[in-house]
């Protein structure tokens with residue numbers, strides 16, 4: 657078992673603001689990375705200068721103004737919109753926003769999206785990463801596919817449409833956690849590229865970090881900790897990812913975890929690989 661180091665006490669908010677506005681350190685986001693979609697640099701003022709954080713979740717405000725609701729200026733109805741099946745709704749803002757939460761937490765809210773075959777080590781990495789970040793004083797939350805199917809997603813099967821709905825819901829929840837300033841670790845097979853890309857599109861630029869567990873099917877199948885591959889090979893589970901259902905590997909993700917000299921990196925090494933990325937890109941302050 658690991659010992660839980662007590663997280664360092666947070667500095668008073670005012671001193672962090674001072675630190676953020678006086679330092680000349682460039683806090684990530686512009687450094688060379690694996691993806692061609694180059695992140696926008698955030699600089700001296702750190703989170704204080706981050707317009708996306710300032711906009712936060714409300715940056716996603718969408719919908720069409722209902723033409724029947726009088727659009728004459730000053731009527732107060734200009735902001736009443738229709739979104740999907742919801743009519744006559746209005747966005748409420750609060751003076752404490754994503755920026756303030758991020759400054760309090762000394763981190764930038766984001767989603768670490770771990771994708772890969774069953775048995776590739778997604779949950780293992782999610783737990784190791786959460787533990788390592790926690791020990792360094794960072795707030796994380798894990799959204800694990802298996803676990804969410806016990807509640808939020810209990811009405812969904814493994815057919816393609818249901819997997820898409822599963823990923824859509826988890827993407828929305830992950831987006832809320834990121835808006836809360838949390839480092840949200842989502843660990844799901846998420847076999848379809850378009851579903852993962854739709855989640856990426858929900859989040860402010862560069863705050864969706866896709867991690868591909870590039871572990872060969874033979875290795876996952878040899879591990880088979882739940883005996884599911886065996887059942888799938890015997891035809892007792894239909895539509896099992898990698899056996900008789902597709903898995904589309906990412907073409908352009910931020911991080912790839914893979915075997916080195918035929919061996920899987922240890923959970924701690926995998927976690928360190930992700931933490932290095934987060935540091936380099938300025939997600940972790942303090």
Ligand SMILES: Nc1ncnc2c1ncn2[C@@H]1O[C@H](COP(=O)(O)OS(=O)(=O)O)[C@@H](OP(=O)(O)O)[C@H]1O
Pocket residue numbers: 773774775778779800801802805814818819820822823843844845846847882884893894895896897901
């Ligand atoms: N048909 C089929 N295909 C794949 N996986 C299956 C299936 N049936 C059950 N399971 C178990 O469900 C876990 C995957 O759930 P996810 O929500 O991550 O799947 S998905 O993202 O919607 O594809 C997966 O967990 P992990 O092994 O942790 O990946 C399996 O334990």
Ligand SMILES: Nc1ncnc2c1ncn2[C@@H]1O[C@H](COP(=O)(O)OP(=O)(O)O)[C@@H](O)[C@H]1O
Pocket residue numbers: 772773774775776777778779780781879881920921922923926
């Ligand atoms: N880096 C690793 N090295 C060795 N074994 C691992 C590693 N990561 C995971 N495992 C083992 O592989 C099995 C599947 O891991 P798990 O995290 O449950 O995968 P997934 O969540 O992708 O289904 C478990 O028995 C786990 O202990």
